Amino acid sequence: xxxxxxxxxxxxxxxxxxxxxxxxxxxxxxxxxxxxxxxxxxxxxxxxxxxxxxxxxxxxxxxxxxxxxxxxxxxxxxxxxxxxxxxxxxxxxxxxxxxxxxxxxxxxxxxxxxxxxxxxxxxxxxxxxxxxxxxxxxxxxxxxxxxxxxxxxxxxxxxxxxxxxxxxxxxxxxxxxxxxxxxxxxxxxxxxxxxxxxxxxxxxxxxxxxxxxxxxxxxxxxxxxxxxxxxxxxxxxxxxxxxxxxxxxxxxxxxxxxxxxxx
Numbered sequence: 001x002x003x004x005x006x007x008x009x010x011x012x013x014x015x016x017x018x019x020x021x022x023x024x025x026x027x028x029x030x031x032x033x034x035x036x037x038x039x040x041x042x043x044x045x046x047x048x049x050x051x052x053x054x055x056x057x058x059x060x061x062x063x064x065x066x067x068x069x070x071x072x073x074x075x076x077x078x079x080x081x082x083x084x085x086x087x088x089x090x091x092x093x094x095x096x097x098x099x100x101x102x103x104x105x106x107x108x109x110x111x112x113x114x115x116x117x118x119x120x121x122x123x124x125x126x127x128x129x130x131x132x133x134x135x136x137x138x139x140x141x142x143x144x145x146x147x148x149x150x151x152x153x154x155x156x157x158x159x160x161x162x163x164x165x166x167x168x169x170x171x172x173x174x175x176x177x178x179x180x181x182x183x184x185x186x187x188x189x190x191x192x193x194x195x196x197x198x199x200x201x202x203x204x205x206x207x208x209x210x211x212x213x214x215x216x217x218x219x220x221x222x223x224x225x226x227x228x229x230x231x232x233x234x235x236x237x238x239x240x241x242x243x244x245x246x247x248x249x250x251x252x253x254x255x256x257x258x259x260x261x262x263x
Contacts, residue, residue, distance in 0.1 A: 066119075067091065067093060067112055068119075068121075069095075070097075070098075072097070072098030073096065073097055073108075074096045075094070075095060075096075076096045076107065076129075077093070077144070077145040078093040078094070078145070079091075079092055079145050079146055079147040080147060081147030081148050081150075082150060083147065083150055083151075083171075088113075088114055089114070090111055090112060090113050090147070091111070091112040091119055092111050092112075092145060092147050092152055093110050093112065094107055094108070094145055094154075095107065095110065096132070103130070103133050103134045104131045104132035104134065105132040106126065106131050107129035107130070107131060107132075107142070108124060108125070108126050108129075109124065109125045109126075109129055109154075109242070110124040111123045111124070111152075111177075123177060123242075125242040125243060125245075127242070127243075127244065127245050127246050128154055128168070128170070128245055128246075128247065129154060129156075129247075130156055130158075130247055130248075134156075134158060135156075135158030135159070136158050136159055136160050137159070137160040138157060138158045138159055138160070138163065139158075141156040141157060141158040142154075142156060143155035143156055143157050150172075152171075152177075153167065154166075154167075154168050154170070154247070155167050156247055156248070161188055162187070163187055164184065164185065164187075164248065165184075165185045166183070166184050166185075166247045166248055167182065167183045167184075168182045168263075169182065176241050177241060177242040177243075178200070178238075178239040178240065178241050178242070179200060179239045179240045179241075179242075179263060180199075180200055180201060180239070181197075181198055181200065182196075182197075182198045183196070183197045183198075184198075184263070189214070190213065190220065191211075191212065192209060192210065192212070193209070193210050193212070194207070194208070194209045195207070195208050195209075195210075196261065198233070198263060200233065200239040203232060203233040203234070204230055204231065204232060204233060205230070205231040205254060206228075206230055206231075207229045207230075208225065208227065208228040208229075209225070209226045209227040209228070210223055210224065210225055211223070211224050211226050232254070232255045233252075233254060233255070234255055237252075237253075240252075247263075248263075249262060250262060250263040251263075
């Protein structure tokens, strides 16, 4: 009885072992088959293809395709944003050009629109960004470029003892790029500040002058308003365009004013 049981048990184990070995051989044969083989190179290629595809889609959707940089030019600043209200971003780029004048390296502004996922030149301007040495003792006057609210914002800063700070806003009116608003501040620390705030949509210019005094540590201890005024801008006067504009150097004749104002 015991030997019979042992014989049957041994036979079952042997058959099971052989079946397991056969399955294992079939599995190993399938894994080594050229048709079922996935090599590390193929895995990397599949991953790379998916990555490139995702990157391409992202470039098209977010406007990240490369722009054509002119020979001898360098990108000084850039920003994206919807400028014409169609829900699609445009790109604004400020270039350092290959031209040098009395005030240093000349700048150029270019606006690009998207076409089939690529940037196409829409407009270009010379003048809205001051040259590299226009800031005097303060150095390069260009501070910042921003695109939002369908406008281009360009900031400058310069001077010596008497300093100045400009913020100009440009918008597209369907035909040309115009100055929509601007804030020009002229000041000397611990002495005075004059501010001119232009709004061409409201046809107004707000002027104010403040006097300030400082202690021996240069901290402002007193500030007072010396003068303020709202000046009308003639609605018939077309705002300056980016094509013939120089920050702080574009003259304006305002209603009832003998003095020339500069935008």
